[in-house]
Amino acid sequence: MLLLMILVQFVQNRAGKLLALVEGHTFYRDKQNTNTHVWRCTKGGWCKARFTLTNDLRLVRGTFNHVHQQTKYIVLRWVKKRTGKPLAIIDRFTYYCAVKSSATSTWRCTKGGQCKARFIVNNYMEITRSSLLHDHPPPNYVIRNGIYLKI
Ligand SMILES: [Zn+2]
Ligand SMILES: [Zn+2]
Secondary structure, eight states: OOOOOOEOOOOOOOOEEEEEEETEEEEEEEEEEEEEEEEETTOOOOOOOOOETTTTTEEEEEEEOSOOOOOOOOOOOEEEOOTTTTEEEEETEEEEEEEEEEEEEEEEEOOOOOOOOEEEEEESEEEEEEEEOSSSSSOOEEEEEEEEEEE
């Protein structure tokens, strides 16, 4: 059986516009038909990469051959632990705030120990530096109403 394994994530750009993220490439919502909508590569121009989603977000078709490098784009999600402590999630890995200075804060992998994955954000919550290589699989958890629950 041939499985089309394409992960579509939805993110907001700084202007609050909804974008779709597939394999590091961003897409904007273009045409809306009755049951489907078309998303096109935000690069535009020569790049003809696009895909079609149904209204219940199933991928019906897509071409993902981009004529350019992917934009450096990291999906960063902020949640809270039950204790109220903030956590950051990138790619299913969780990070806690390890060091906070007046201009930046350093977030480290919650696994600690040998894992050196970390990133630095400035006061605008923009990532200024990152090293996101882990030596372990991501933890198992669910997010309910913005609260992180370990399973
Ligand atoms: Zn493209
Ligand atoms: Zn790690």
